Amino acid sequence: METKAILFDLDGVILDxxxxxxxxxxxxxxxxxRPLKEDVVLQLRSCDSSIARKIVDEAxxxxxxxxxxxxxxxxxxxxxxSEHTYELKPGVRAFLEKCRDLPVRKVIVTSSTPEEKMPExxxxxxxxxxxxxxxxxxxxxxxxxxxxxxxxxxxxxLEPGECLAIEDSPNGVRSAYDAGVKVVMVPDLTxxxxxxxxxxxxxxxxxxxxxxxxx
Numbered sequence: 140m141e142t143k144a145i146l147f148d149l150d151g152v153i154l155d156x157x158x159x160x161x162x163x164x165x166x167x168x169x170x171x172x173r174p175l176k177e178d179v180v181l182q183l184r185s186c187d188s189s190i191a192r193k194i195v196d197e198a199x200x201x202x203x204x205x206x207x208x209x210x211x212x213x214x215x216x217x218x219x220x221s222e223h224t225y226e227l228k229p230g231v232r233a234f235l236e237k238c239r240d241l242p243v244r245k246v247i248v249t250s251s252t253p254e255e256k257m258p259e260x261x262x263x264x265x266x267x268x269x270x271x272x273x274x275x276x277x278x279x280x281x282x283x284x285x286x287x288x289x290x291x292x293x294x295x296x297l298e299p300g301e302c303l304a305i306e307d308s309p310n311g312v313r314s315a316y317d318a319g320v321k322v323v324m325v326p327d328l329t330x331x332x333x334x335x336x337x338x339x340x341x342x343x344x345x346x347x348x349x350x351x352x353x354x
Contacts, residue, residue: 288318
């Protein structure tokens, strides 16, 4: 089916930000006396809060640990961003430039909100490449549930099979796959498992996604 829209995850696909989220989840947990293992933190990428809460509370052995650690993580992130900025993932600007003249819409589908991230995209000079921004805050459940991708397709007036998602995390891949959207995974902090490979194509770099647009 012809691809009529590209749906971009943001953190880890467009912005090189996942490493900072990982860093500050680990730091916040350590500061609060509830250290988390890295494999636990990696499960939180693009993760619905109801699932993330269970993961963290169980790992930390404390009910309410997720909310306390997340609150501290947000403070650490804010302090970091007051002095630093995110960079683009390699190849993103060139890929967006190649997509500029294609007859496809380019929409961000993310756990963040436009108020949080659009200023960053404008600062990086890529805001003009996108035709829309869809946040999980607009739906009941976040990734890995399919809600946000189904909502994005309805908003665009397209069938899921007419859309292609670019994702970096397992939760994001599952969300798009379960919505019926074609998926290409561009791994960031972790590579694909055999299970994920059955759900998506895998590209080492975002530039390679171009060959999958109509395949």
